[in-house]
Each structure stands twice: as C-alpha cells, then as structure tokens.
Amino acid sequence: MLGLLTNAIRLALTAIVRQKTRSALTVLGILIGVAAVVTVTALADGAAAKVGGEISGFASNGLFINPQPVQQSGARSKATGRLTEGDAKAIAREAVSVANVAPFLSTPVQMVVGDRNAATLAVGTTLSYFPIRKYKVAKGEPWTESDELLKTKVCVVGATVAEKLFGNQDPVGRMVRIGRSPFRIVGVLEARGTSTFGDDQDDRILMPIGSYRGRIQRTSPGRVDMLLASATSEETTDRAKAQVESILRQRHHVGEGAEADFVVNTQREFQKATEGIATVLSALLLGVAGVSLVVGGIGVMNIMLVSVAERTREIGIRMSIGAREADILVQFLVEAVVLSLIGGALGILVGGGSVVGLGRALGWDIAPGANAIFVAVATSAFIGVAFGFVPARRAARLDPIEALRSE
Numbered sequence: 001m002l003g004l005l006t007n008a009i010r011l012a013l014t015a016i017v018r019q020k021t022r023s024a025l026t027v028l029g030i031l032i033g034v035a036a037v038v039t040v041t042a043l044a045d046g047a048a049a050k051v052g053g054e055i056s057g058f059a060s061n062g063l064f065i066n067p068q069p070v071q072q073s074g075a076r077s078k079a080t081g082r083l084t085e086g087d088a089k090a091i092a093r094e095a096v097s098v099a100n101v102a103p104f105l106s107t108p109v110q111m112v113v114g115d116r117n118a119a120t121l122a123v124g125t126t127l128s129y130f131p132i133r134k135y136k137v138a139k140g141e142p143w144t145e146s147d148e149l150l151k152t153k154v155c156v157v158g159a160t161v162a163e164k165l166f167g168n169q170d171p172v173g174r175m176v177r178i179g180r181s182p183f184r185i186v187g188v189l190e191a192r193g194t195s196t197f198g199d200d201q202d203d204r205i206l207m208p209i210g211s212y213r214g215r216i217q218r219t220s221p222g223r224v225d226m227l228l229a230s231a232t233s234e235e236t237t238d239r240a241k242a243q244v245e246s247i248l249r250q251r252h253h254v255g256e257g258a259e260a261d262f263v264v265n266t267q268r269e270f271q272k273a274t275e276g277i278a279t280v281l282s283a284l285l286l287g288v289a290g291v292s293l294v295v296g297g298i299g300v301m302n303i304m305l306v307s308v309a310e311r312t313r314e315i316g317i318r319m320s321i322g323a324r325e326a327d328i329l330v331q332f333l334v335e336a337v338v339l340s341l342i343g344g345a346l347g348i349l350v351g352g353g354s355v356v357g358l359g360r361a362l363g364w365d366i367a368p369g370a371n372a373i374f375v376a377v378a379t380s381a382f383i384g385v386a387f388g389f390v391p392a393r394r395a396a397r398l399d400p401i402e403a404l405r406s407e
Contacts (some may be wrong), residue, residue, distance in 0.1 A: 009338065013338065015335055021179075022307070023339060027342050028343070029295060030380060032292055032400075033295065033345045034376045034379070035087070036351070037289040037347075038352060038368050038373070039355055042351075042368045047223055048124050060267060061099075061266075062229070062267040063272075064226065067082060069263060085209065086212070087251060088101045089102045092372065095240060095243040095244055098240045099131075100128040100130055100198055100230045102125050102227070102229070103224040103227055104124075104129070104227065104228055105214065105225050107122055107253060108122070109121070109205070110178070110179070112178075113165040113177070118165060120160075120203050121210075122205050123196075123204055125208075132229065139171075140172035141187050142187055148209075151210035153184065154183060154211065155178075155211075156189060156205070157204075158297050159188060159191040159192075159202040172187065173184065175281070181215040183207065210342045215393045229244065238246060248264075254388075297387035298387065300384065301388065304336050307335075308391050316398065319398070329393060329396035330392075333388050337384030337385060340387075341377070345377075349374055
C-alpha cells in the first residue's frame with residue numbers, strides 16, 4: 001500500500017511539473033480560498049480580543065444609563081428622555097449596591113497652546129468617572145473635590161493630546177486654551193491605544209462637569225448625555241441595575257408597566273451583544289471564504305477532468321501493462337490532493353502575510369492561529385479528495401482498448 005501511494009505521489013508530481021500553467025491556475029483557486037479563510041479567522045479572533053480588551057477598560061460591574069425616546073400621549077412622534085446630574089446624585093445616595101456613578105457630557109473641541117493647536121474630544125464628568133472607566137493618571141494627579149465644587153478650570157489630558165500639544169515636554173502645570181477659556185493641566189492619563197473601530201482612546205481631555213458646562217458647551221441646566229455607574233461587586237450588578245431603574249422610574253414619574261424614558265444596561269449584557277454581533281459577522285465572512293474554497297474545488301475538478309481527457313491514451317497504456325482500477329484511481333486522486341495541498345500551503349503563507357499587514361495597519365496584535373492553519377490544511381485535503389474523486393473515478397473506469405485507440 002505504501003509503495004502504491006509513493007508511486008502515485010511521484011506520478012502526480014511529474015504530471016504537475018509537466019503541465020505548469022494548468023497546475024498553477026488550479027493552485028491559484030485553492031490559494032485564494034485558503035488565504036481568505038486564514039485571514040478572516042485571524043481577523044475575527046483579533047477583533048474579539050480587541051473588543052474584549054476595550055470592554056475590560058470599564059469596570060466588570062459597570063452600568064450604562066442612557067436616555068431613550070418614548071411615545072407621549074397625544075404626540076405623533078417620540079420624545080427623547082432626559083438624564084440629569086440630579087439623577088446621578090440620587091443614585092449615589094439611594095442605590096446601596098452602586099459604588100460609583102458619574103454624569104457624562106462630551107463634545108469635539110479645538111485646543112490651543114502657543115502656536116500649536118489640535119482637535120480632540122472634551123469630556124465633562126466627576127471624579128467617579130475614573131474608577132468606572134479604570135482610568136489611571138500616569139503623570140500629575142486628577143482634579144480634587146474642591147475643583148468640582150468651585151468649578152475650577154482644570155483638566156486631565158490623554159497621552160495623544162499631551163504629545164500633540166507639548167511633544168516630549170511635561171504638560172502638567174501648563175495652560176491650554178479651549179475655545180475662549182484657559183485650563184490648567186493637572187494630570188496625564190495612562191495610554192490606552194486605539195479602539196477596534198480606529199478611535200484613539202488617548203485623544204481626549206477630561207474636566208469637572210461644572211467647569212465644562214457653559215465654558216465648553218452650553219446645555220440645559222443639569223442635563224447630561226448619559227450616566228455611568230459601577231456596582232459594589234460583580235455579583236451585585238443585577239441588583240444595582242434594579243435599584244437604578246427603580247430610582248429613575250420614581251424621579252421620572254414612570255408608572256408601573258409604562259415605557260421608561262431611559263435604559264440601563266450592564267457590561268455583561270453589552271459584552272454578550274457584542275460577542276453575538278462578532279459571531280454573526282465571523283460566520284458571514286467565513287461563509288464567503290467557504291464559497292471561495294468551493295469555487296477553487298470546482299476549478300480542481302474541471303482541470304482534472306480535462307487532464308483525464310487529454311491523458312486517456314496514457315491511462316490505456318498503464319492499464320495494458322497491468323495497472324488496476326485502484327492504481328489509476330489513487331494516481332488521479334493523489335494528483336488532486338497534492339494540487340490542493342500546494343494551494344493550501346501557499347494560501348497559508350499569503351493569508352499569514354495579509355494578517356500581519358492588516359494587524360499593523362489596524363494596530364492589532366494578531367497572527368494566524370494554529371486552529372486556522374489546521375483547518376486550512378484539512379480543508380485543502382478534503383477539497384482535493386471531494387472534487388478530485390469524480391475525475392479519478394472516470395479515469396479508473398476507462399475501457400483499456402478504447403483508451404488505447406484515442407489520440
């Protein structure tokens with residue numbers, strides 16, 4: 001059996017070398033499909049890891065409270081709900097399972113330092129925002145409670161902002177003008193890098209919400225974009241969510257069973273939703289890559305059928321000197337598998353190169369996984385067997401006399 005297989009591999013390699021152009025076209029189809037599978041699998045794994053890393057940038061017991069549109073009686077359209085700093089204070093005061101709660105306002109701004117200027121995202125919030133977002137100050141320190149009470153014009157900048165405006169100099173204690181207001185920098189956040197969607201998480205500037213309101217963005221008194229909170233522990237997250245919902249229903253005068261003008265989500269819910277989306281996208285992309293492999297397999301079958309037709313006389317000669325149907329079947333089957341495996345190996349190399357290039361472009365630390373490579377090799381072999389079987393069987397069932405008569 002081993003001798004039969006060795007001889008079949010030798011004959012397959014000889015045939016492949018003899019028909020270089022045809023073999024190259026066959027390999028190309030498999031190469032594209034395998035490269036697509038490797039690339040998509042690695043990118044899906046990289047995206048999942050990146051999203052997981054970003055989600056871990058919030059406390060694991062985090063809560064996200066957002067306003068949502070509700071249908072008001074007598075109105076034709078929905079009205080968006082409102083959240084306020086008063087809501088945040090009520091939650092901090094009454095929700096025993098909530099450890100931290102922070103109001104949140106944000107808007108794009110232009111910053112100026114001397115002859116340098118740059119755009120960034122300004123965030124107005126409170127000191128509670130730091131533990132909720134797991135922010136750490138690399139240089140300097142956060143603002144103080146006195147700064148919040150006195151609405152002092154102080155701020156903490158992200159690493160990208162510090163680099164844009166000050167280069168290698170220490171920005172702590174320096175002044176930056178935002179709009180018409182000068183702010184003193186008291187700290188620089190620890191770098192976080194780029195998000196999954198290309199957002200620079202270090203390109204922002206944080207300040208007390210009282211300092212932000214009016215100076216940076218004029219808003220309705222007390223209104224905020226959203227509230228962020230964290231439970232006392234991961235185990236009490238659901239209890240904290242229920243307490244927040246109860247408090248806000250009372251404050252917003254939402255009756256039992258009525259649609260609330262706010263929505264509370266836990267980080268766990270957000271993570272499940274994100275993972276679900278990632279799974280669906282991965283499945284769709286792998287489906288597209290799978291179609292590419294099937295197309296490559298059809299190419300293998302077509303080329304092998306042409307090869308059988310052109311080598312009919314050769315097959316007849318082999319049969320006339322004692323080759324059995326099994327010998328012919330194995331010969332052409334091995335030829336199809338070898339072509340597929342060559343395409344698979346080259347596809348892994350091309351896919352791996354694509355993954356590394358895309359990873360550098362996106363700022364992701366990704367590489368083709370062992371599972372993706374194993375699946376690529378196994379799929380290549382399967383395609384060779386599955387799509388090479390019909391041509392191989394046709395070759396094995398040729399009548400030796402008719403085969404010898406062919407030109």
